Each structure stands twice: as structure tokens, then as C-alpha cells.
Amino acid sequence: MNRKYKTRIDQALQYIEENLSKRILLTDVAKVSHFSPYHFHRIFTGIVGETINDYIARRRLERAINTLIFKPDLSMTQVALGNGFSSSANFSKAVKLYFGFSPSEIRNPDKIKDSKIGKIYSKYGKDFNPSDLYPTRLTNEMTSAIYREDTIMNIEVRDIDGYRVCALPSTRGYESKAIYEAWDKLIGWAASNGIKRDEQQRFAFAFDNPTVTPIDKCRYEAAIVIGSNIQVNPPFNLSEIPKGKYAVLYFKGSPEETIKAQLSIYSDWLPDSGFEPDNFPMLEHYLNDVRVDGHIEMEIHVKLKAMVSS
Structure with missing residues (x-):
């Protein structure tokens, strides 16, 4: 893709x-991208x-x-208005049409009697089950499988210095093949710039929740920490991991168990932590190579800010 086109679409x-909480006009988006509104769409x-x-x-x-x-403390109306819907009724209708379940059913999956299919399946081929959003609702059998002896978990709050990173997006979201292709290119690039493979600090920006977003539409960027003297040119992007306080889950x-570990931060730890997530994507800091070892060992980072009283 032409670099200027990509930059402008980005x-x-x-x-x-x-601006998701506001009304978004095509002409405004076209103006930001500097494309003619007649051709932008x-x-x-x-x-x-x-x-x-x-x-x-x-x-x-x-x-x-x-x-x-x-x-969960927000009302349906607050959720609706805060995300660009004109009313809770319009929000409920849109959610039911797209996901196949009403907002109240998604908040209370135990009350769902029949499985349903929404637009998300016909449009993107993605199954959606509200129960998948709640790790604490897993059956005892599933729980024992997740927390078996070789699966170790521990959360701590850590102050982290900022990092300068070189990043490369996956072209097909969270699809394994696309992720590995991005990593192979990025690891090779880093090695050619003097960062030895066994010394590379590898992070991933995981922007989306795959229980809600179709896998190929999830935004994922592989990233490697670099020094201030290294130049970054397309197709790679210069980015940063900001300094701050992070919840770190080992x-x-x-x-397959990764998503449940990630969601547990939000469902089990955050509500009583005194923190809320800052406006920054989740990070995965890889400690091994899953293709070599057959399992993932990593630290999951969620940037934090003090809880704002409502």
C-alpha cells in the first residue's frame, strides 16, 4: 500500500x-484524511x-x-449515550440486531434460554456467546483446565519506564499466520539493526477484544524496543510504550487460554483495585517463542489510572 494513503487512512x-461517542459525518472524516469526500468512501x-x-x-x-x-455500574442509558447512540432504545435495538442478544442478556448470560444468531455471524462469520465475556462464569471443568499445574498466574502493579519501539501491524488481525508473518519480518529487521534475537524485548499492542470483534478485524501490532539511535522507516512504524503504572499479569x-487470563484482569482484579484502565491498548510482553516451546509465557500489561469518582 502507498505510504501516504496508509498514513491518511490511519x-x-x-x-x-x-469521536465514537459523537455523531460522525463522512465529510468530517474525509477532511481529516485529506481525501475528496466524493471519493473518500x-x-x-x-x-x-x-x-x-x-x-x-x-x-x-x-x-x-x-x-x-x-x-457494570453504568446504566444502559449511560452506556448508550457514552458510545454515540441517541437513546437506550436505539442502543438495545442495534445490539440485538448485530449480536443476536439484548444488552440485558449480555450483562446477564445466565438468563439466556436459547442460542441466537445475529448480524455478526452472517456478516463476519463470528460466533458470539455472551458467557465467553465472563471468565468467572466458567464451569468447574473449564476452570480446572485453565488453572492446571503448568498455568501460573500472578498480578502486580508496576511502575514502568517509557520505551521507544518499532512496530509492525498484523495484516489479518489476530489470525496466527498473519501474526507470525509480522513477527518474522520485525525480528529480522531488528537483527539487521544490531539487536540480537536473544536480547530483543518483544511486545504486542492488542487493541481489541476477540470475544466481541471478529478475529481478522482485531488490531494487533508486533513491537520491539529500540534505542534512540535507530531509524525506523516504512513499512515499520515508530511508536512508544508510555511511562506509567501498569497492572502486570504473568x-x-x-x-487458547490467553483470552480468559486477559479478561480476568477486568472481571476479577480491576473492580476492587482502586484503578481503572487508562486510554491505552493492552500489551503482551513475550518471554518465550510459542512456536519453539508449544506454550506462551508472557506478561500482560494494562495501563492504569486512579479511579475517577462519579
Whole structure:
């Protein structure tokens, strides 16, 4: 992809993310990207793979469902208005149509009697089950499988210095093949710039929740810590991990168990921690190579800020 096109589409995506709680006009997004509004929607669809309206609707719904789950103290109306819906009724209708379940069913999956299929399956081929959003609702059998002897978990709050990183996005979200391709390119790049493979500090920016977002639409960026003297050029991006306080969960287990470990931070630890997540994506700090060892060993980082009293 042409670098200028990608940069301008990235500006459009960033504008959308920052304004999901408001009304977003195509002309405004086109203006931010510096493309003609007459052609912007075709350029956006061609590069992103979704129409701009579909993209905005999907991101708004995904963020709303995450808010619904991880901020249970908020009312349906607060969740709806805070995520760009004009009313709780419109929010409920949109959620039911897209996910196949009402907001109250997603908040209380134990009350669901029948499995349902929403637009998310017909449009993206993704199964959606509200129970998957709640690690603490797992059966005893599943729990024992997750917390078996070789799966070790421990959370601590840690002050972390900022890092300068070179990043490379996965072209197909959380799909394994695309993730490995991104890492192979990035690891090779770092080695060619004098960072030995066994000395590389490898992080990943995990922007989305795959229990809500289709796997290939999840945003994932591989990243390696670099010194101030290293130049970064396309297709790689210069980025940073900001200094701050982070909840750090040590995890060792299978790739399939990772999402449950991540969600446990939000469902089991955060509510009583005195903190809330800061506006920064989840990080995965890899301590081994899953392709060599057959399991993942990593630290999951969630940037924190003090709880704001409502």
C-alpha cells in the first residue's frame, strides 16, 4: 500500500476512534484524511475492507459492549449515550440486531434460554456467546483446565519506564499466520539493526477484544524496543510504550487460554483495585517463542489510572 494513503487512512481511523461517542459525518472524516469526500468512501472501503458506515457501526457496538461488561455500574442509558447512540432504545435495538442478544442478556448470560444468531455471524462469520465475556462464569471443568499445574498466574502493579519501539501491524488481525508473518519480518529487521534475537524485548499492542470483534478485524501490532539511535522507516512504524503504572499479569499456558487470563484482569482484579484502565491498548510482553516451546509465557500489561469518582 502507498505510504501516504496508509498514513491518511490511519488518520481517519484515529479520528473515528476519538469521536465514537459523537455523531460522525463522512465529510468530517474525509477532511481529516485529506481525501475528496466524493471519493473518500471508495478509498476507505478499498483499503479497510468495510464501508465507512459499517466500520463506524461495528466499532461503536464493540466499544459499547466492552463498556457494558467492564463497567457494570453504568446504566444502559449511560452506556448508550457514552458510545454515540441517541437513546437506550436505539442502543438495545442495534445490539440485538448485530449480536443476536439484548444488552440485558449480555450483562446477564445466565438468563439466556436459547442460542441466537445475529448480524455478526452472517456478516463476519463470528460466533458470539455472551458467557465467553465472563471468565468467572466458567464451569468447574473449564476452570480446572485453565488453572492446571503448568498455568501460573500472578498480578502486580508496576511502575514502568517509557520505551521507544518499532512496530509492525498484523495484516489479518489476530489470525496466527498473519501474526507470525509480522513477527518474522520485525525480528529480522531488528537483527539487521544490531539487536540480537536473544536480547530483543518483544511486545504486542492488542487493541481489541476477540470475544466481541471478529478475529481478522482485531488490531494487533508486533513491537520491539529500540534505542534512540535507530531509524525506523516504512513499512515499520515508530511508536512508544508510555511511562506509567501498569497492572502486570504473568501468564504461562496455551494460546487458547490467553483470552480468559486477559479478561480476568477486568472481571476479577480491576473492580476492587482502586484503578481503572487508562486510554491505552493492552500489551503482551513475550518471554518465550510459542512456536519453539508449544506454550506462551508472557506478561500482560494494562495501563492504569486512579479511579475517577462519579
